[in-house]
Amino acid sequence: MTTVLERVRSGREAAGERWRGAPRWVRWVLLAAVIAFFYALPNKEFYQYLGPIPTPGANFTQVMFTVSIYVLLAVGLNIVVGFAGLLDLGYFGFFAVGAYTVAVLTSPSSNIKTLWPWLLVVPLAIALTMLSGVMLGTPTLRLRGDYLAIVTLGFAEMIRIAAVSSDFLKGQRGFNQIPHPPGKYADGKPFFGVLDARPYYWLVLTLIIMVVIGVRNLTHSRVGRAWISIREDEDAAQLMGVPTFKFKLWAFASGAAIAGLAGALFAGKQNFVNSQNFELLNSIIILAAVIFGGSGNIVGAIVGGGLVAYMIERFRGIELFGVELYEYRFLIFGLVLVIMMIFRPEGLIPNRRRAAEFKDRRKEVIVGE
Amino acid sequence: MSDTEQTPAVPAQAGAPAVEAVPDREPLLEVDNVTLRFGGVVALNNVDFTLYKGEILGLIGPNGAGKTTCFNAMTGIYQPTEGQIRFRGEKISGKKRHEITQLGMARTFQNIRLFPEMTALENVQVGADAHHKTSVISALFRLPRHRREEREGREKAERLLEFVGIRHRMHEFSRNLSYGEQRRLEIARALATDPVLLCLDEPAAGFNPAEKEELLQLIRQIRDTGVTVLLIEHDMRLVMGVTDRIVVLEFGKKIAEGLPAEVRDNPKVVAAYLGVPDNAA
Numbered sequence: 001m002t003t004v005l006e007r008v009r010s011g012r013e014a015a016g017e018r019w020r021g022a023p024r025w026v027r028w029v030l031l032a033a034v035i036a037f038f039y040a041l042p043n044k045e046f047y048q049y050l051g052p053i054p055t056p057g058a059n060f061t062q063v064m065f066t067v068s069i070y071v072l073l074a075v076g077l078n079i080v081v082g083f084a085g086l087l088d089l090g091y092f093g094f095f096a097v098g099a100y101t102v103a104v105l106t107s108p109s110s111n112i113k114t115l116w117p118w119l120l121v122v123p124l125a126i127a128l129t130m131l132s133g134v135m136l137g138t139p140t141l142r143l144r145g146d147y148l149a150i151v152t153l154g155f156a157e158m159i160r161i162a163a164v165s166s167d168f169l170k171g172q173r174g175f176n177q178i179p180h181p182p183g184k185y186a187d188g189k190p191f192f193g194v195l196d197a198r199p200y201y202w203l204v205l206t207l208i209i210m211v212v213i214g215v216r217n218l219t220h221s222r223v224g225r226a227w228i229s230i231r232e233d234e235d236a237a238q239l240m241g242v243p244t245f246k247f248k249l250w251a252f253a254s255g256a257a258i259a260g261l262a263g264a265l266f267a268g269k270q271n272f273v274n275s276q277n278f279e280l281l282n283s284i285i286i287l288a289a290v291i292f293g294g295s296g297n298i299v300g301a302i303v304g305g306g307l308v309a310y311m312i313e314r315f316r317g318i319e320l321f322g323v324e325l326y327e328y329r330f331l332i333f334g335l336v337l338v339i340m341m342i343f344r345p346e347g348l349i350p351n352r353r354r355a356a357e358f359k360d361r362r363k364e365v366i367v368g369e
Numbered sequence: 370m371s372d373t374e375q376t377p378a379v380p381a382q383a384g385a386p387a388v389e390a391v392p393d394r395e396p397l398l399e400v401d402n403v404t405l406r407f408g409g410v411v412a413l414n415n416v417d418f419t420l421y422k423g424e425i426l427g428l429i430g431p432n433g434a435g436k437t438t439c440f441n442a443m444t445g446i447y448q449p450t451e452g453q454i455r456f457r458g459e460k461i462s463g464k465k466r467h468e469i470t471q472l473g474m475a476r477t478f479q480n481i482r483l484f485p486e487m488t489a490l491e492n493v494q495v496g497a498d499a500h501h502k503t504s505v506i507s508a509l510f511r512l513p514r515h516r517r518e519e520r521e522g523r524e525k526a527e528r529l530l531e532f533v534g535i536r537h538r539m540h541e542f543s544r545n546l547s548y549g550e551q552r553r554l555e556i557a558r559a560l561a562t563d564p565v566l567l568c569l570d571e572p573a574a575g576f577n578p579a580e581k582e583e584l585l586q587l588i589r590q591i592r593d594t595g596v597t598v599l600l601i602e603h604d605m606r607l608v609m610g611v612t613d614r615i616v617v618l619e620f621g622k623k624i625a626e627g628l629p630a631e632v633r634d635n636p637k638v639v640a641a642y643l644g645v646p647d648n649a650a
Contacts, residue, residue: 214509221508221515222498222522225487229495232484239444241470241499241562250505351486 038205042198057317061197067309068204069262074289074305075211076258082295083219084251085231087149090156092283094256097132098263100169101125103273107175111168118179122264129260130253137252141245156283163275174274178267200269211258212298227251288337294347303349395422397566397597403452405442412438414621425598427612431641435621436601437479440570444476445469470499473565477555477572485544489535489554492543493526496561529557549580567591568599573607585611609633
């Protein structure tokens with residue numbers, strides 16, 4: 001057992017080494033190939049050859065859209081949890097703020113009936129979500145660790161309960177006829193229609209690429225170093241001149257902005273938003289995805305978010321001994337997480353630093369024996 | 370406090386090469402009758418001393434004398450219950466910790482507190498960032514300021530790693546460095562914040578004599594670049610070898626202050642260190 005694991009592990013490390021050692025152009029070509037693959041993925045002409053990858057029980061392009069939204073959320077949460085080390089259990093609350101901003105300002109069933117176009121409201125939704133992040137962060141980011149986790153958990157519940165019970169936010173009835181993103185084909189048919197999820201998926205995929213470039217720039221700068229130093233030792237960071245509160249707030253705001261964008265995209269695609277979309281479970285799933293993928297690593301967050309969202313949908317329509325596997329999806333998910341934490345606690349694609357740390361610990365254990 | 374020595378215009382002896390110490394005696398840090406209580410415990414009792422620009426001041430005392438507490442009050446971790454601390458003429462209390470650092474005070478820690486999952490280089494870069502102005506926006510779009518500050522910070526960090534002698538380890542995670550390298554890295558990180566005053570909290574703890582000698586050299590070099598140094602240490606020999614003046618604490622009180630030779634011969638100091646039953650106060 002251990003030898004197999006060791007071999008898998010060393011193989012993966014070798015792959016990582018080879019990736020870092022490869023010439024620049026090879027990496028670019030590979031990256032371009034991966035991106036092209038994901039752009040092609042929701043086309044039936046393409047995915048029908050992919051064997052077991054398409055989901056049997058659900059429309060695969062729809063699933064891919066959901067997956068892409070989760071990936072975007074995981075990238076955003078990774079800033080807060082992975083880089084700045086702030087345990088945020090209510091991240092989905094920001095998603096809700098983004099989606100509801102779009103719903104209230106565009107839907108004809110909203111009380112204020114502004115009926116603004118979707119595209120105009122998106123920047124507004126991002127700004128408002130950022131603002132809600134700052135509002136939540138200003139009093140709470142003085143707390144550390146577990147305390148912060150509890151307050152953020154409360155925040156997400158507040159948003160959800162407000163959505164359920166406030167008349168302004170329409171509860172279960174929700175908002176309908178939220179407009180789609182603009183854009184028409186030459187023949188006048190809208191680019192973003194009702195049935196075909198592919199354009200939405202492509203839109204989200206493009207935005208993911210842009211967001212990832214932005215996050216990467218941030219993490220390779222003073223800002224990212226400040227975040228990591230806060231995660232590593234907040235007191236020492238302060239004494240080295242890092243305005244920790246300001247940068248924690250920025251981490252919160254940037255994470256929130258990405259969630260707000262995801263919420264706005266979701267609302268624009270779904271064209272219907274009600275209080276059932278924002279269960280607490282979603283916050284937990286995204287957090288689990290970030291940790292599953294490898295917190296503190298952007299690629300890890302992408303893979304984690306994608307895999308977790310995909311696996312949950314993959315179980316739909318599979319019957320095993322007469323039971324629908326989808327019913328047990330969270331049981332299986334939980335099991336996978338537990339196994340994961342035993343054999344690979346640093347996540348699938350860990351931050352290089354974490355990997356080094358865990359490797360060291362193994363060495364220490366061996367020496368200790 | 371009666372035995373406070375006032376004019377150490379005579380330069381330090383004991384092998385310290387620098388003779389130009391404290392020419393104009395411009396006060397840099399004034400600890401003004403500071404008392405610090407934690408509930409009923411009096412950690413600092415009316416401590417009063419001044420640190421002058423360009424000198425190396427030793428703050429010594431037996432274990433538990435309040436040296437680190439004094440340090441923490443100076444760097445803004447604790448607020449003094451009474452009295453006040455002025456740094457470059459400005460009151461420290463009420464200032465945020467990073468503001469104190471930006472004002473020019475940097476420190477190292479008795480128990481090393483690096484950022485373990487950052488490389489040595491990145492650790493020092495965090496220090497260098499203390500004076501950088503790159504905003505989130507300019508980092509996000511890699512605007513010219515970001516590029517310039519990034520380049521400057523990196524060059525500075527490499528220079529400082531070279532200065533403390535661990536440049537060849539700069540891409541190593543700081544947690545993987547040896548104990549001595551970590552201590553040096555802490556000094557480099559503190560120096561990266563461009564301090565006027567560098568506070569070293571037992572930098573020689575756990576060092577062997579050869580390493581201590583190297584550290585002495587390093588501290589003198591730092592002083593020669595114009596940085597004032599406050600050194601906490603309880604290794605008397607080390608302190609005697611490098612400091613210009615010494616302040617001695619015992620049970621939160623200052624019991625002596627003066628030139629190294631004077632302090633060494635002070636009966637109260639001898640009593641504090643050797644435990645001779647002596648109640649002369």
